[in-house]
Amino acid sequence: DVKVTQSSRYLVKRTGEKVFLECVQDMDHENMFWYRQDPGLGLRLIYFSYDVKMKEKGDIPEGYSVSREKKERFSLILESASTNQTSMYLCASSLGTPGAYGYTFGSGTRLTVV
Amino acid sequence: EDKVVQSPLSLVVHEGDTVTLNCSYEVTNFRSLLWYKQEKKAPTFLFMLTSSGIEKKSGRLSSILDKKELFSILNITATQTGDSAIYLCAVGSGGGADGLTFGKGTHLIIQP
Numbered sequence: 001d002v003k004v005t006q007s008s009r010y011l012v013k014r015t016g017e018k019v020f021l022e023c024v025q026d027m028d029h030e031n032m033f034w035y036r037q038d039p040g041l042g043l044r045l046i047y048f049s050y051d052v053k054m055k056e057k058g059d060i061p062e063g064y065s066v067s068r069e070k071k072e073r074f075s076l077i078l079e080s081a082s083t084n085q086t087s088m089y090l091c092a093s094s095l096g097t098p099g100a101y102g103y104t105f106g107s108g109t110r111l112t113v114v
Numbered sequence: 115e116d117k118v119v120q121s122p123l124s125l126v127v128h129e130g131d132t133v134t135l136n137c138s139y140e141v142t143n144f145r146s147l148l149w150y151k152q153e154k155k156a157p158t159f160l161f162m163l164t165s166s167g168i169e170k171k172s173g174r175l176s177s178i179l180d181k182k183e184l185f186s187i188l189n190i191t192a193t194q195t196g197d198s199a200i201y202l203c204a205v206g207s208g209g210g211a212d213g214l215t216f217g218k219g220t221h222l223i224i225q226p
Contacts, residue, residue, distance in 0.1 A: 004156070033213050042218035043202070058213060090157070098214045099145030099206020105156040 023091030
């Protein structure tokens with residue numbers, strides 16, 4: 001069964017900490033995505049990557065960065081966590097163009113910044 | 115800017131009822147519309163719709179797309195408590211790696 005694995009289900013961090021959220025897929029997918037999901041706002045795209053070492057900003061990249069050193073791994077980095085980054089973070093991957101293939105999602109990481 | 119609007123945002127019904135969830139969209143270069151179900155974990159894929167007027171079915175769930183009026187509906191008949199979830203509508207556009215654009219979701223609660 002194909003899988004997208006997010007390293008942590010729940011995470012509590014302090015304001016100002018550097019936070020790494022990891023996502024690994026075992027499907028040899030080209031494209032990977034990071035979203036955050038908030039009540040009343042839905043899923044919003046933070047960053048995506050279409051190849052190793054390539055990245056593109058999504059709709060809300062401020063306060064975040066990403067890293068994709070290997071095809072299977074896509075990391076989201078919060079350089080200095082703030083309370084407004086408390087959210088559910090979802091990673092997704094796609095074999096090709098998302099409009100043609102859709103996404104496979106990870107189970108999400110619920111991050112609380114205190 | 116691509117836009118996806120779902121309605122209602124929340125819905126409470128009794129087991130056995132039929133529900134209809136709505137999704138309208140405004141996108142440039144439409145490619146597909148997708149429905150996902152999200153319980154307490156990863157959203158799971160339900161349907162991908164690309165052609166107008168063709169109904170997709172899976173058990174008690176069905177969905178149809180109207181590309182002229184720019185909307186889709188998701189129907190669930192004979193609802194069960196296990197249908198309680200957030201239902202997400204997303205639209206894919208373009209031919210590159212651009213991400214899907216999601217609506218805010220419909221939170222469906224089925225009461226016994």
